Amino acid sequence: MKKLSPSLVAVKKITSAVPRSNFAEPDLEKLAQLILELGGLINPIIVRRNGMDAYEIVDGDFEYYAAAKAREIHPQKGETIGAFILEPENEGLLLEQVQALRKSAKTENLVENPETGFLYENTSSPPADSIKNPVSLVEVPHLGENETTEDSSSLEQRLTNIQALFAIQINELKAEYAREQQVLAQSIQEIENRILQQVPLLVEAGLANKINELKADSPPEKMVVERIPEFANVASESMSLLEALNTLEKNQLSANLKDAGLKLPVIQIILKERDARPFVSFANVVERVKGLTDKTMIKIIDKWQKYS
Template sequence: MMNFSLVDVKSITSNEPRSNFAETDLENLADIIIDTGGIARPLVVKMTGVESYTVVDGHFEYYAAVIAREKNPRQCEMVNAFIISPKDEDKIFKQVAVYRRLDSENKAEIKTPIEENKNNSKLISKNNEFNLLEKQINDLRSELAQERQERQKLYDTLRLIENQIPKQITPLEAFNSLPLLELTFRLRTASLNDKKAVQIAESLEKERKKKKFESLKDVMERVKVTSGKKQIKGISGDKMVDIVDSWSRILFV
């Protein structure tokens, strides 16, 4: 079975020397490829590795495609080709051998008027095949361009939605950045009474003005509140766990 596909010219190699073909002929075909956007006779290639291929038939067209890509990398990056599967390789080689023998015999024959007419008919048929293939290539390019546009639109939409989603801040960022009133309210959500919440919030604001808190442990060590005549820790380890747990269910923006 053969799959028709567009293949990167850079991923293809040929075991037939380029010197077997006249450079003038290669240059002429390369210019035609650039003008038409593709080759009328697709390459027949087989896969030799991941995204690498070798030419089975169409060595002349391949080298012309290489020159076309050198002249116009953007337009001629890809070439249309039939990719043969390993299990069908022998069958395809037999077909290629038959076609090559026929081509060789046709070149050696002396053309009669009848043969000229046949050749003209073949030429017309080839032109029709070329036109059909050109249409298929253009349709494929249009589909690929449309697909790229749709993917870009989807990406832009997702990025817009992502930018509109409020970003959650961490408890440490909350301790370092929330205004005093907001901080007091958030502390109350962690089951602190009004007085204790106000004391801790005021101590937090006082300490963070001196230096930003570097960790939750730093918060517990530096935040003090008055209890009688003593200064004690405002937030114990257990209470910090309660605060973090409570705030994890609240979206800070």
């Protein structure tokens, strides 16, 4: 059997068979304010599952209605209440413990029902709903403030409950921190993916800008022909670098690329890749040819100007 520990249950998911009118509103108001100030009850109530996401009170109707009052005052702070949930594996022992604690309560205004073992207010006849309204472990409704006493075992039980509530809150904080870390990691991954998608476009745009700058800085075609008449026929038959990488005869292309400063292994990769499929852009060339960098590609473009 797993160790008994309280859980946080939504107040709105709990119902009670005991009418709220059984308890004095000032008493409920006082405990509700204490619940809000302390951040919870020091003595969890006991509930039983009553559906997929619903619970009914087994012990602690007064505390429940005080928690409901706290939720009315401050919906966020009073949203949950500490509770022990009866499960098939622990129900018998937990109810037995409740009865044992009630029998040890020192109060002159309580009597024990021999049939149920529960304690009730000492009236001439027990109320009709008394079986459904056993005395709370923390406070007996309608008793004077000085009519109940607590022994050391009760104080130890309350301290244990406080520690359990703190443990629950710490675990919730740890879970929230883990969720925030996961969300942050996903956001970082999305940003990295976007950057990786933009890199090829940025490289291609940078190469295009560099080509335009080189074209703007190169002398007019007429001046080149006048200065170097022997290259007039070459200029008329020239082609772009991208077109040459895809279609120029391999020996001629190899010679030109070698003249541009490329090493033979890189040239061989270019020839192999173009046979596989044509290059669609300079960025595509850099991406597919191992050993070819953006700077080297720009140098080749610059060198290629003498062939065009």
